[in-house]
Amino acid sequence: MNNEGIIIDGPNVAHGAESATDHHGHEHHQPHFVWKYIFSQDHKIIARQFMVTGIIWAIIGALFSVFFRLQLGFPDSTFPVMEKFLGEWAKGGKLSPEFYYALITMHGTILVFFVLTAGLSGTFANLLIPLQIGARDMASPFMNMLSYWFFFAASILMFVSLFIETGPASGGWTTYPPLSALKEASMGSGLGMDLWLMGMSLFVVSSLLGGLNYISTVLNMRTTGMTMTRLPLTIWALFFTAVLGVLSFPVLFSGVVLLIFDRNFGTSFYLSEIFIGGKALPHVGGSAILYQHLFWFLGHPEVYIIMLPGMGMASEVLSTHSRKPIFGYFAMIISLIGITLLAFLVWAHHMFVTGMSPFLGSIFVLLTLLIAVPSAVKVFNWLTTIWRGNLRFNPPMLFALGFVSLFISGGLTGIFLGNSALDIHLHDTYFVVAHFHIVMGVSAFFGMFAGAYHWFPKMFGRFMNNTLGYIHFFITFAGSYLIFWPMHYEGIAGMPRRYYDFSAWESFKHFQGVNSFISIVSIIVFFAQLLFVFNFFVSIWRGRKMTTLNPWGSTTLEWTTPINPGHGNWIGEIPEVHRWPYDYRDDGHGGDFIPQTTPLRPGEESH
Amino acid sequence: MSAVLIVALVILVFVVIYQVGKASEYALVIRGEEKVKAQANRVVAFLLLLLFPLGCWGIWYCNSIFMDRMLPVAACKTGVNYDSMFNVTVLVTGIVFFLTQGVLFWFCFKFQATEKRTSFFFAHNNKLELIWTTIPAIAMAALVAIGLRNWFDVTSPAPPDATVVEVMGKQFNWVIRYPGKDNELGKRDFRKINDANNIMGLDWNDPHNMDDVIAQNGELHVVVNKPVKLLIGSRDVIHDVGLTHFRLKMDAVPGITTTLWFTPTITTDSMKLITKNPDFVYEISCDQMCGKGHYSMRGTVIVQTQADYDKWMASQQSYYAGNAPSAPKADTAKAANESVKEVTMK
Numbered sequence: 001m002n003n004e005g006i007i008i009d010g011p012n013v014a015h016g017a018e019s020a021t022d023h024h025g026h027e028h029h030q031p032h033f034v035w036k037y038i039f040s041q042d043h044k045i046i047a048r049q050f051m052v053t054g055i056i057w058a059i060i061g062a063l064f065s066v067f068f069r070l071q072l073g074f075p076d077s078t079f080p081v082m083e084k085f086l087g088e089w090a091k092g093g094k095l096s097p098e099f100y101y102a103l104i105t106m107h108g109t110i111l112v113f114f115v116l117t118a119g120l121s122g123t124f125a126n127l128l129i130p131l132q133i134g135a136r137d138m139a140s141p142f143m144n145m146l147s148y149w150f151f152f153a154a155s156i157l158m159f160v161s162l163f164i165e166t167g168p169a170s171g172g173w174t175t176y177p178p179l180s181a182l183k184e185a186s187m188g189s190g191l192g193m194d195l196w197l198m199g200m201s202l203f204v205v206s207s208l209l210g211g212l213n214y215i216s217t218v219l220n221m222r223t224t225g226m227t228m229t230r231l232p233l234t235i236w237a238l239f240f241t242a243v244l245g246v247l248s249f250p251v252l253f254s255g256v257v258l259l260i261f262d263r264n265f266g267t268s269f270y271l272s273e274i275f276i277g278g279k280a281l282p283h284v285g286g287s288a289i290l291y292q293h294l295f296w297f298l299g300h301p302e303v304y305i306i307m308l309p310g311m312g313m314a315s316e317v318l319s320t321h322s323r324k325p326i327f328g329y330f331a332m333i334i335s336l337i338g339i340t341l342l343a344f345l346v347w348a349h350h351m352f353v354t355g356m357s358p359f360l361g362s363i364f365v366l367l368t369l370l371i372a373v374p375s376a377v378k379v380f381n382w383l384t385t386i387w388r389g390n391l392r393f394n395p396p397m398l399f400a401l402g403f404v405s406l407f408i409s410g411g412l413t414g415i416f417l418g419n420s421a422l423d424i425h426l427h428d429t430y431f432v433v434a435h436f437h438i439v440m441g442v443s444a445f446f447g448m449f450a451g452a453y454h455w456f457p458k459m460f461g462r463f464m465n466n467t468l469g470y471i472h473f474f475i476t477f478a479g480s481y482l483i484f485w486p487m488h489y490e491g492i493a494g495m496p497r498r499y500y501d502f503s504a505w506e507s508f509k510h511f512q513g514v515n516s517f518i519s520i521v522s523i524i525v526f527f528a529q530l531l532f533v534f535n536f537f538v539s540i541w542r543g544r545k546m547t548t549l550n551p552w553g554s555t556t557l558e559w560t561t562p563i564n565p566g567h568g569n570w571i572g573e574i575p576e577v578h579r580w581p582y583d584y585r586d587d588g589h590g591g592d593f594i595p596q597t598t599p600l601r602p603g604e605e606s607h
Numbered sequence: 608m609s610a611v612l613i614v615a616l617v618i619l620v621f622v623v624i625y626q627v628g629k630a631s632e633y634a635l636v637i638r639g640e641e642k643v644k645a646q647a648n649r650v651v652a653f654l655l656l657l658l659f660p661l662g663c664w665g666i667w668y669c670n671s672i673f674m675d676r677m678l679p680v681a682a683c684k685t686g687v688n689y690d691s692m693f694n695v696t697v698l699v700t701g702i703v704f705f706l707t708q709g710v711l712f713w714f715c716f717k718f719q720a721t722e723k724r725t726s727f728f729f730a731h732n733n734k735l736e737l738i739w740t741t742i743p744a745i746a747m748a749a750l751v752a753i754g755l756r757n758w759f760d761v762t763s764p765a766p767p768d769a770t771v772v773e774v775m776g777k778q779f780n781w782v783i784r785y786p787g788k789d790n791e792l793g794k795r796d797f798r799k800i801n802d803a804n805n806i807m808g809l810d811w812n813d814p815h816n817m818d819d820v821i822a823q824n825g826e827l828h829v830v831v832n833k834p835v836k837l838l839i840g841s842r843d844v845i846h847d848v849g850l851t852h853f854r855l856k857m858d859a860v861p862g863i864t865t866t867l868w869f870t871p872t873i874t875t876d877s878m879k880l881i882t883k884n885p886d887f888v889y890e891i892s893c894d895q896m897c898g899k900g901h902y903s904m905r906g907t908v909i910v911q912t913q914a915d916y917d918k919w920m921a922s923q924q925s926y927y928a929g930n931a932p933s934a935p936k937a938d939t940a941k942a943a944n945e946s947v948k949e950v951t952m953k
Contacts, residue, residue, distance in 0.1 A: 081610050097899045172896040178861060179844040179898060185778070186898040272862030275800040275808070276778075276843040288845055288860050322718075324726040331736045353847065354858045355839075355865030358762035362755050369747040376743040377736065383710055384735070388727035390720045392644075393651040401655070401715060408707050412700040419750060421757035422696060425689060425854035428847065428894040467631040470651065471624065481662065489673040492693075494851030496894045499902035507851055507890050510676050527617065534621060535628070544632055585728040592725065607730070 041141035042567040047127035054119020061110035064103045071095045073519025075501045097500045098187045101170040108173025116306040118151050125214045125238045131558035134223025136568045139216040143209050150206035154199045161195035169196035177270040181262045184277030204253045214242035225577035232581040237312025240340045248301040255294030296347035304343040306440045310447020314400040317450045320554050321397035322389030325582035328381040335374035342371045352420040353427050361420045368418035395469030396454035402477045403446040410439025431491025434484040442480040461564045462543030468535040479525035486514050555595050580607035652719035659712040679882045682852045683869040685761045689854040765868035769834035776846030776859040779900030781825035787818030804930035821926040825906030830916045836868040847895035871910040
């Protein structure tokens with residue numbers, strides 16, 4: 001593969017790399033709107049497509065959480081406004097139990113897959129990989145375009161499922177059979193489940209097309225001098241994210257296909273000895289637990305697919321805005337490798353109480369708690385990175401710091417859940433809800449926000465508003481802790497997750513006041529996120545213009561491109577790289593950083 | 608009308624916040640970028656420093672209001688071990704939590720950007736990396752050791768003298784089967800299930816079934832200080848037997864029998880005194896999403912003395928007596944020819 005031969009902007013369009021330099025001739029064609037913005041093969045446009053689609057999904061997913069938080073916080077009240085949105089599902093302003101379960105299912109599916117996988121990796125892998133490694137575009141821009149459009153098709157199916165009569169899938173985001181396999185078991189296991197399965201299959205295709213492309217781009221398309229050990233940590237993180245996705249998504253796909261067979265073609269992969277809907281089913285010999293193994297073989301790496309991009313971006317942002325190199329660059333890479341390897345070996349810690357062999361369980365305890373070691377290394381390295389730095393608290397930096405704080409909090413509760421002897425009580429309680437929302441929900445979102453604020457100038461040539469960014473940060477940060485901290489106590493008291501109403505339970509009903517408090521805070525935090533969306537879209541057109549190429553004083557390659565780079569990224573030659581990406585030190589001319597493109601000074605040693 | 612007002616209010620708030628944001632940008636231009644940014648940096652650094660004590664106060668406040676809402680003392684021996692292990696883990700993670708968060712917010716304040724400060728070029732140090740790889744590894748090893756000891760304790764085979772009781776989940780309630788006088792649970796087969804008169808699919812050809820007692824109200828009666836072993840199953844989707852007060856949980860999976868055993872140490876009546884709650888009851892919650900009635904799938908555990916238990920058991924009629932099949936003969940002939948394996952519950 002070579003960097004100069006990959007750009008085709010659709011039919012009848014001049015070679016992209018040439019057209020960027022060629023301003024004199026009448027052969028120069030502006031690509032048609034459709035090829036430039038819709039069926040675009042430019043990685044930067046595709047990144048924006050993923051971002052905008054991700055934002056739309058995030059609003060829908062978060063709105064769902066507001067609806068079911070209203071039910072949980074105020075089970076005795078009615079909210080007529082919900083009837084306006086949901087119609088029959090919230091007759092008289094009271095959510096029906098069926099739709100409550102549909103909402104939590106879709107909230108999970110949307111946020112985990114459509115926002116924090118596609119929206120996060122899709123956006124930042126596409127934007128940053130070519131820009132930071134010095135490539136004109138992805139290894140296959142066409143596959144990259146397909147990746148977005150498969151995601152779009154998956155989105156359509158998932159979106160359509162929200163409007164059908166029996167409602168969307170409602171068996172939880174993990175959709176365990178037999179509940180999800182049998183139409184008699186729940187309303188959402190009808191057409192809604194079929195759409196969910198088809199949507200997820202297309203999603204896996206999208207994810208594979210994207211992932212293979214990211215891997216081959218990182219391995220093959222780096223500019224002269226950009227050795228693997230000179231890659232910014234964002235790229236390392238996005239690279240391992242893609243590796244995780246490519247190796248684990250096919251397993252989910254197989255699980256999904258078998259489920260489609262069980263649902264529609266009479267097979268018994270997951271079904272055995274079931275009596276439902278007034279009759280005994282013919283299925284014998286399947287295992288419902290098999291699905292859980294297949295699901296979590298993706299499901300656990302999925303957690304790291306969500307976390308790693310945030311880790312990479314937080315590393316980059318912390319280093320840049322501390323004006324200090326990331327501490328322990330190699331330790332950071334090794335810990336990423338460690339996390340990636342272990343991610344494949346811990347899936348069954350989600351299944352300690354399924355009746356799995358206790359001995360097997362003990363192996364998974366050991367491997368699970370082992371992940372705490374590379375994670376701890378990362379945290380200590382981040383803390384040392386800001387030690388004796390010169391910290392600039394702009395919104396990206398604040399979100400990166402918030403990321404570290406939340407990652408610590410959520411990571412520590414993982415030590416409880418990874419230990420089967422403690423999980424046996426905490427499993428499927430609000431403790432789990434609090435744990436994973438903090439560590440892979442909010443924390444990953446903080447990584448994403450850090451990236452969004454940091455690279456917004458690169459994406460749109462303008463800045464987002466700082467003041468709104470500050471308000472967004474403080475409300476979201478305080479709000480996240482206010483929402484999820486109390487949930488730990490509920491979980492320790494054994495309060496199960498996915499309950500529609502606790503008022504009949506002697507053991508749990510005294511948490512009603514806490515639930516109301518959590519609901520109120522989550523509604524406030526929801527509006528704070530709308531503030532971000534508002535800031536994002538207004539700033540695209542009205543934000544303060546970027547006037548210098550490198551506003552943050554960053555060392556990496558993306559800031560050597562023009563303010564609004566065309567397809568092909570650099571005018572003329574791609575710059576050459578001479579040093580590692582974190583040379584934040586005196587450059588000898590009063591500056592406090594040395595870009596990667598600056599040749600080594602005489603006598604200077606490479607990092 | 609009120610909805611319109613609320614929407615208008617929300618929009619208004621947004622516009623105001625946006626205008627504030629916009630104004631701050633003009634201020635940036637008028638007062639000079641460097642000056643405004645330096646000032647904002649100082650304010651934010653101070654706010655971040657404030658977050659830590661505020662957070663600590665919040666944690667203290669949470670603890671104070673939640674303490675009396677937490678679970679009472681564990682009602683079995685493994686549960687007591689559970690609680691002490693939980694406390695050890697809280698201690699270990701708590702120390703790490705306060706140290707790292709404290710350091711994070713303190714560094715933010717201490718090393719905020721000023722004109723005078725230049726950052727210290729400190730790229731790597733293998734000794735430090737080694738220290739903070741080893742210490743977490745040792746801490747984890749200790750936690751794994753405690754964890755596995757408890758885990759093998761909880762999952763060890765039940766003592767031979769344990770009472771065996773079957774717990775079956777169905778949408779959306781728990782059905783409990785007691786072995787009756789012969790102390791033996793009879794065979795059952797999901798094909799024989801009939802909601803009218805054979806809710807668990809008992810095989811009437813098996814004499815062990817004749818005296819089995821089924822509690823359809825989800826009441827699990829157990830004797831205090833006597834081990835009880837649960838055979839857990841499901842007849843439709845996956846459920847989960849959640850025994851919060853005993854710190855135990857086990858899935859009920861159709862087609863698979865899972866087990867759980869424990870020795871209850873506190874009777875329901877004693878627990879009423881301990882919790883000072885006359886309505887106290889040990890509850891069985893379903894902890895695995897099982898459909899629209901998941902949240903209402905409630906059972907109860909009645910821990911009682913042997914005398915109370917015997918009295919209760921004596922008042923129960925066997926399921927067979929209440930639901931004797933009308934034509935068992937035809938059933939027998941069919942069952943004899945059946946080659947498909949039967950579910951044995953022994």
